[in-house]
Amino acid sequence: MGSVEQAFDRIIASGICLTPAGRVTADIGIRDGRIAAIGALYDRPTAERIHVPGLHILPGVIDSQVHFREPGLTHKEDLETGTRGAALGGVTSIFEMPNTNPATTTRAALEEKLALARERSWVDHAFFIGAAAENAGELATLERLPGCAGVKIFLGSSTGSLLVDDPRVLREVLKHGTRRVAIHAEHEARLIERRYLVERAGAHPRLHPIWRDEDSARLATESVLRLAREVGRALHILHVTTEDELPLLQAARDVATVEVTPQHLTLSAPECYERLGTYAQMNPPIRGEQHRQALWQAVTDGLVDVIGSDHAPHTREEKSKPYPFSPSGLPGVQTLVPIMLDHVHAGRLSLERFVDLTSTGPARVYDVACKGRLALGYDADLTIVDLNARRTIENRQIASRCGYTPFDGMQVTGWPTMTVVRGQVVMRDGQLLGTPTGQAVRFASALPAGLPTTGPSLAGAAHPR
Ligand code: DOR
Secondary structure, eight states: OOOOOOOBSEEEEEEEEEETTEEEEEEEEEETTEEEEEEOOTTSOBSOEEEOTTOEEEEOEEEEEEOOOTTTOTTTOOHHHHHHHHHHTTEEEEEEOSOSSSOSOSHHHHHHHHHHHTTTOSSEEEEEEEOOGGGGGGHHHHTTSTTEEEEEEESSOOSSSOOOOOHHHHHHHHHSOOSOEEEEOOOHHHHHHHGGGGOSTTOOGGGHHHHSOHHHHHHHHHHHHHHHHHHTOOEEEOSOOOTTTHHHHHTTTTTEEEEEOHHHHHOOBTHHHHHHGGGGOOSSOOOBHHHHHHHHHHHHHTOOOEEOOOBOOOOHHHHTSOTTSSOOOBOOTTTHHHHHHHHHHTTSSOHHHHHIIIIIHHHHHHTBSSOSSOOTTSBOOEEEEEEEEEEEOOGGGOOSTTOOOTTTTOEEEEEEEEEEETTEEEEETTEEOSOOOOOBOOBGGGOOSOOOSSSGGGGGTTOOO
């Protein structure tokens, strides 16, 4: 009573908001980068008011698996181009993988990435620490550093040199730390044993899922789940691709969460290899229709927690090498939202489930502070989408340095029209706005001591100076 009404910095007005209480047509009042009010705010003072009638406002999409290649591999991508693609694609936060050069296995390497992201990242970001024999004993400390999304383990070789294929080292890695560990589950010994299948002259990428077969995935998932149970460590199994792994994961809901990618839900073998060649080559591979259908069933059943893009660009020149010398990996950060919204349009999942898989899910799995829902006090990260927009995905739209997408030419219904990161509009109608002001994501299970006692100044508290 008697207090002066505080103005908002910005109001996003009249959108259909996906809140924890359901869909509500409301205005979102933003102050100091946080959601300060949700409701009827038409008569409230604000520095700016943006009307979005008919558009849906989703909590910001968190892409929790991207490879942005900096430092060391910036001919493929860097943190500016990668996050540019994220912002254009309606993604408000990214968690970046450690297989750069050098690999992100030390405090210095993590801090270098955070420094490189400052004033060049269009969206909020966090970086994984790669597990290796050399840093196993330090992981409990490393995983708690500001800006760290957690530990990533490659059980099978993929792009880069990170690999933990010795069960004793794996045990050591899992014993050091408490946060959920992200796992690339392919069985290295089996991959080596079967490599001969692709080494003959004229091998075709359609052999990729035959070499890196279902058992390669199943054996790795099976053994890492067993070990997780033994040592008491929660896992997140990345890019699950086989029907065979699903019952194992269903029986392990206490220790493991599950990610699938838009590629594995949208493309299938052998058609994708005939049409796209090495531009469909990724690890673990895109598999047959039976597996794709099983993954959709797992989405429907609630077994899948997260959709991540596994954005992993390589240059056209690199992709043009004859298989199997062509590198594995497909770009995806910019197409995650349109591809999945098209699946929403086709009735394969609800918009609520989309939010669960791309925002609430990653926030829950990685224990993100203040992101993952439209709620008071949360970061004002918004992915605003037009569910009726019919567009064609085209290579020329792609901001990634690689300049292509496996979805070139695909017609979709549903498109991101605005990306808001902590209250700043960074993309509107396909145009980037302002300058990159992305910050490090904070994690509730790894908050540093000495946070300010009150107020929105918490927003920047965890950032290394
Ligand atoms: O296909 C892939 N490419 N899978 C991975 O695990 C790594 C990624 C890359 O970094 O290129």
